[in-house]
Amino acid sequence: MIQSKKTHRLVLASIFAAIIFLFTAYLFHIPFATGYIHFGDTLVFLVGTLLPTPYAIGAAVIGTGLSDLLTAPIWVIPTVLIKALVVLMFSSKTPKIICARNIVGLVFAYFINFTGYFVATGFLYQDWLFPIARLYTDVIPPLICAVLFVIIGKIIDRTDLKSKFFV
Numbered sequence: 001m002i003q004s005k006k007t008h009r010l011v012l013a014s015i016f017a018a019i020i021f022l023f024t025a026y027l028f029h030i031p032f033a034t035g036y037i038h039f040g041d042t043l044v045f046l047v048g049t050l051l052p053t054p055y056a057i058g059a060a061v062i063g064t065g066l067s068d069l070l071t072a073p074i075w076v077i078p079t080v081l082i083k084a085l086v087v088l089m090f091s092s093k094t095p096k097i098i099c100a101r102n103i104v105g106l107v108f109a110y111f112i113n114f115t116g117y118f119v120a121t122g123f124l125y126q127d128w129l130f131p132i133a134r135l136y137t138d139v140i141p142p143l144i145c146a147v148l149f150v151i152i153g154k155i156i157d158r159t160d161l162k163s164k165f166f167v
Helices: 002-025 040-050 053-071 073-087 100-125 135-159 161-165
Strands: 030-032 035-037
Touching: 002 040, 002 053, 030 135, 035 135, 040 053, 040 073, 040 100, 040 135, 053 073, 073 100, 100 135, 135 161
Parallel strands: none
Antiparallel strands: 030 035
């Protein structure tokens, strides 16, 4: 029984890593300022609420890391570090996705995303004015992903999919 639970979680984490990769790198992009808005972060938030922490971190780091490796390699290391911290803000131990714990986690995850990429931009470009000039690029996309997370989380909570598939 223990081995099958681990295998089940590993398979789910792998599926999430693939979906995060696709939605971050290629699917449903909305052109925005200096890049595009993608929905990979929404899935990173969700995986943090659906899978135990080690599996969620693995899915988030592999999915976003591969995306950056293929589209913008300079961002791989900052992304892997930032997304690992983001996942730590959520808990899969609650029966519902949208609960007080995960809403507070969402607020912290938003600030980790924003601050992490702000600092990474400064270090990578060796220019601390550039991150200020592109603040709107780091502020708005994670906010949109946060709103989508709440909407999708409420839908999953209403259908009780979490208790059926993510035990």
